[in-house]
Amino acid sequence: MMEGDIMKDFQIIIGGEAGEGSKKAGMIIANFFNAYGFSVFIHEDYQSLIKGGHNFSSISVSERKVDGIRKEVDFVLALNEDTIFKHKDKIKKEEGVLIYDKDCTNKDFSAEGFSVVKVPLMDIVNKVEGISLMKNTALVSSFAKIIGLKWEVLEKVFEKELKVELEKNIEVAKTAFQEVETVKEVEVIGEKRGELTSGNEAVALGAIDAGLDCFFAYPMTPATGILSFFVNYKEVKTFQPENEISVANMVLGASYTGKRTMTGTSGGGFALMTETVSLSAQAEVPLVIALSQRMGPASGVPTYQGQGDLLFALNAGHGDMMRFVVAPGDADDAYYLTGEALNIAWKYQLPSIVILDKEISENTYTFKKEKQVKKKEAVLAENNISYNRYDGEDISPMAFPGGEAVVKVTGYEHDKKGVAVEDAEAIKKMQEKRVRKYEKLKQEVERMEAVKVTGSGSVAVVFWGSTKGVALEVVKDLDMRAVQVLIMEPFSKKQMEEALSGVEKIISVETNATGQLSKVLQCNGFKVDEEILKYDGRPFTVDELREKLKDL
């Protein structure tokens, strides 16, 4: 790209040690482009440590919708030497630019084939007597100038994103802005398309719009962001108990009083909750769990991607029990489906799981709120002395303690009052009541969007979760058919049949080693012909998936 060219699609990497603020800097850059009307997506790559190591944000910016990263990079912004060496080979020859802290290395990169801009970050910070952490401010501001962004836009973004030492940071940014020359040109392409939102934030927003009252959780990556969100959101009572077992049981306790309550965790925490998942099914007290997967088994690779908990989520909990499971693919899905998960849990009084993955939870999306979540009221009973908690043929109307009604819930098989039973007829009767309730839920799922189809090619690419972004982009380019499973349980065979009608070949794409979605499809009578699996903790890049699909 020559000086003066107008850029419309590019990939940026900004990196440094943990603690240097590269993530914040990435977020600021994303905000610049969001203000300029671009679609923006950030993939966060960080390690399970507090200081040191190598953290980076991959930022995709495009005039078309973008929710995935590319292999080749237009700009690498380096706060340390490690970042340069880890990413310089991805920089596009001729067009690409490496921008780095002048003092972080004494190596020379001028013969690598891309442009190089050295910025004296510490000198800039020192000029205005700032602290070394402000080097990231100097770096993003230099970058903004290099690509010709307007100072007024920068200033607004800094004001929004920086809560501490704003004035000093603005001084640093101003100095850096004057230090470098513009070599590329980025222009405003339209109105802002949406809010930059992580999947975890979208989960929280969806839950709020569906009437969430309480959020209880124990921290666990990559679901911790939901807990952090609610701690700062006063309208939802937020609490962190001693472990996930306590969390799940507290959620049921609060739900029993009529308060919409949910939790968020990852695989290990969910494992501890499974006993209570079963209690929720038997007691018919709603239990809503956002389960964000990371690379397992066991502690696995805590801050990296994996989709290994699908079969676990579908089967967790002892006994012959029913549940609702949804699988969002990005922030918009996460918002809407979390709302649905809450509404369904309260209507059908059962466990409801939103299965996410590390990429959805922690990546940043241009969130448009395509479909508005609304709180749907549960089926309620009159609160009087003749109340029986488990009355009725399928859904038992709910009442909550505190009034005339005696409200009895229990983990034992029970009669309509909620008193334990052991005789054959009573056991059968209540089991059948729950089965009828599940049949009703299945019918409701048919009225919802359980499977989403894009395109009409004869080759279907079936996927779930965060693979959505790259899959949609690649499948469109290759004229294939994209099939995303949104509701995993109850599984809609009917919608899947329609989605696959006329298809000659089914290819599944997942970030696990055993093809868990393929197994779910197989159980439902759909044979997957080819599997593209990735299990190195990293998401697919657009280029990688394109190559793999072309090769098949």
Next chain:
Amino acid sequence: MENIVLPTKNTWCPGCGNFGVQKAITNVISEIGKEKTVLISGVGCHGKMADYLNVNSFYSLHGRAIASGQGVKMGNEELNVICSVGDGDAYEEGMAHLIHAAKRDSDITVVVHNNRVFALTINQATSTSPKGFISNTTPQGKTEEAINPLKIMLAVGAGFVARGYVGKIDHLSRVIKQGVEYKGFSFIEVLQPCVAWHNTFADYNERVYELEKEFLPLQEAEEKAKEWDYNNMESKIAVGVFYKK
């Protein structure tokens, strides 16, 4: 007084100590009113009380009643939450919940039916069975020392720590009522003989005595809690409110 006992068939053994705890709890619920009260049960013989009483109840899982109860309280602060739990329940499976509820001063009342044996699963030792206790899983006698739950509760900062005995139902009812009325976490351990596997009635009748003072200052309460270590068969056993913040 409204009869709050359901016509459900009662399956406790004749003479079971649980009848005494149920009597005391129904006395208290009748006084404070049942509309704003929720009984939370764990799993074990004690848990069946949830099926026997016509009151709001959450029949939780083994060991988890204290967690469920705290959730109920967070959901609706107006409710009196009485967690009726067993020793296997609260001192084994759910010990973490008990300690953390006490430490964080959750405004709930925990009533432990301590028969010092797993009864419903047919005679296995628990952490409060005395050293040397012969049971189906300790045929040679229990080798571990018993724990002293009162010492644990005082150590982690519980604001109301008491002990009662099913042989003294009026006294027990008064102690539970004080616990329910106490604003904050209240812990009441009830000595409750198991007529099938660990019948301690005769022993308790001889050794149990009521504390004279309404409650004790912390240091004195800690000393008093050491009087009986749950292992020996000689020392006196105090009942009453050991400590109130």
